Amino acid sequence: MNINIKIGNAEKTLTDMLVFYLYEDIKTVKSTLAYCDKALNSAITELIKKKEFIAKLNKTLILPTYGKIPAKRIMLVGLGTKKDVTLDKIRQAAGTTTSIARDIGIKEVTSAMDSILSEWYPAYTEGCLLSLYKFQRYKNVPAEEKKELKSLTLLLSDKKALASAREAVKHGQIIAGAVCFARDLINTPAQDKTPSVLADTAKKLAQELDIQCKVLSKAELKKLGMSGLLGVSQGSNQPPKFIILDYNPNAKNQDTIVLVGKGLTFDSGGICLKPAKDMDQMKSDMSGGAAVMGAIKAISKMNLPQRVVGLIPCTENMPSGSAIKPGDIIKLYSGKTAEVVNTDAEGRLILADALSYAEKYKPKAVIDLATLTGSCVIALGTVATGMLGNNEELKKRVKIAGEKSWERVWELPLWEEYQEQIKSDIADIKNIGGSYAGAITAACFLSKFTEKYPWVHLDIAGTSWCDKNSAYTQKGATGVGVRLLVQLIQHWTRFPK
Numbered sequence: 001m002n003i004n005i006k007i008g009n010a011e012k013t014l015t016d017m018l019v020f021y022l023y024e025d026i027k028t029v030k031s032t033l034a035y036c037d038k039a040l041n042s043a044i045t046e047l048i049k050k051k052e053f054i055a056k057l058n059k060t061l062i063l064p065t066y067g068k069i070p071a072k073r074i075m076l077v078g079l080g081t082k083k084d085v086t087l088d089k090i091r092q093a094a095g096t097t098t099s100i101a102r103d104i105g106i107k108e109v110t111s112a113m114d115s116i117l118s119e120w121y122p123a124y125t126e127g128c129l130l131s132l133y134k135f136q137r138y139k140n141v142p143a144e145e146k147k148e149l150k151s152l153t154l155l156l157s158d159k160k161a162l163a164s165a166r167e168a169v170k171h172g173q174i175i176a177g178a179v180c181f182a183r184d185l186i187n188t189p190a191q192d193k194t195p196s197v198l199a200d201t202a203k204k205l206a207q208e209l210d211i212q213c214k215v216l217s218k219a220e221l222k223k224l225g226m227s228g229l230l231g232v233s234q235g236s237n238q239p240p241k242f243i244i245l246d247y248n249p250n251a252k253n254q255d256t257i258v259l260v261g262k263g264l265t266f267d268s269g270g271i272c273l274k275p276a277k278d279m280d281q282m283k284s285d286m287s288g289g290a291a292v293m294g295a296i297k298a299i300s301k302m303n304l305p306q307r308v309v310g311l312i313p314c315t316e317n318m319p320s321g322s323a324i325k326p327g328d329i330i331k332l333y334s335g336k337t338a339e340v341v342n343t344d345a346e347g348r349l350i351l352a353d354a355l356s357y358a359e360k361y362k363p364k365a366v367i368d369l370a371t372l373t374g375s376c377v378i379a380l381g382t383v384a385t386g387m388l389g390n391n392e393e394l395k396k397r398v399k400i401a402g403e404k405s406w407e408r409v410w411e412l413p414l415w416e417e418y419q420e421q422i423k424s425d426i427a428d429i430k431n432i433g434g435s436y437a438g439a440i441t442a443a444c445f446l447s448k449f450t451e452k453y454p455w456v457h458l459d460i461a462g463t464s465w466c467d468k469n470s471a472y473t474q475k476g477a478t479g480v481g482v483r484l485l486v487q488l489i490q491h492w493t494r495f496p497k
């Protein structure tokens, strides 16, 4: 969908649908809506007065104009009460607008931006674009059922606001594009996004962005001793890949931030095979990796001044005669040994290697994103991402970025006492910590490989996938993490030593 910005009068605008945003607690129609209302013999005032339209968030009403103004229809969209408005409510109202317009077959919409502040434009743009996302790579959609909203015009009244509005909308477009890129990767079946395919995708992305990309092959991983990644991959016919994306703007005083993403292209559980129910969803076990690629795409397009390195260990976790077995011991890249008690706790093994590898960049901060534990889903559901880490300042920054982007995180404790649970009798550590506090003991495992730098772990097992449609997310991949990471790095200030 194209987004244009125009200065003009709503009542004179020729459009298929003219959209106005209203607050629940403001009963008088003002500014441009007042002109349209007058032309329509006060129809809108009447509807509000008779409570036929109450401007609760995401409530809508569409009315025909019968030629009384050039716009064919008017759509009213509720924002809820004015004092309670948030950026995410704007994102939602925007998403409601465009998805409804598309579903009723409208091709072109104009939004009167009277009630939308200019600082909300990026979120507004995100909501519009994200709501239109559909994963249709594998669907034969008959031509008559194809519905596409082709153009959205933001109608402003103030000429001076034009330049900053353009910039804000551009940011929103970049972020939404990056989220949709991540969603596409996650929704793709595992057969079509093997580690090799993901590696090629990363190379193509790097070419498009003109940034560095290196992919470590199985032979190189062997030479380096990345036995976590090699061990998990050994039951699969697909060779593992370790993707390194390096966005380095060489800016003065830049910090280096390493983003690590779990890239399990399919997690069957391995020899500790998962139950069949919902196993198909395990194609999404590379959501962390997709979020890292998406975030780097946006960060690079926005020319942000920090160096951002993305590390994505990619593999399948499959059962076979050559698969890693419960009880096997592997020596990870750091030199520490791990007893693999459960082959389904594979994410931490591949992340351990990547987190140790991150040291080589002397990072100011490392953030990993992983669909790591079912336990996190039990604790926080699908609303909040689990956060654990070793540095208060970094945790604070991630928490704020989560709130601003509305990809909220909730901290779980990484207290010393929990480390007891992953002690092994015969190796340095074991890869499961029993039935209690699974999200925390998984992070305890990771913490053994992150001692050299400030680190935050984000468990996105519950937030990376959703089972129902909402204002700007559809069933399937959410692309969680992209917005949070971009927000974090966009507002990054030099990290204290």
Ligand code: BES
Pocket (backbone or CB within 6 Å): 267, 269, 285, 342, 344, 345, 346, 347, 371, 372, 373, 374, 375, 377, 431, 432, 433, 438, 461, 462
């Ligand atoms: N990929 C899964 C975690 C997961 C669960 C992601 C649900 C998304 C939705 C992970 O590799 C896993 O299987 N974890 C196990 C660990 C257990 C064996 C200690 C789990 O959480 O059940």
Ligand code: ZN
Pocket (backbone or CB within 6 Å): 267, 269, 343, 344, 345, 346, 347
């Ligand atoms: Zn698993």
Ligand code: ZN
Pocket (backbone or CB within 6 Å): 264, 267, 285, 344, 346, 347, 371, 372
């Ligand atoms: Zn997994």
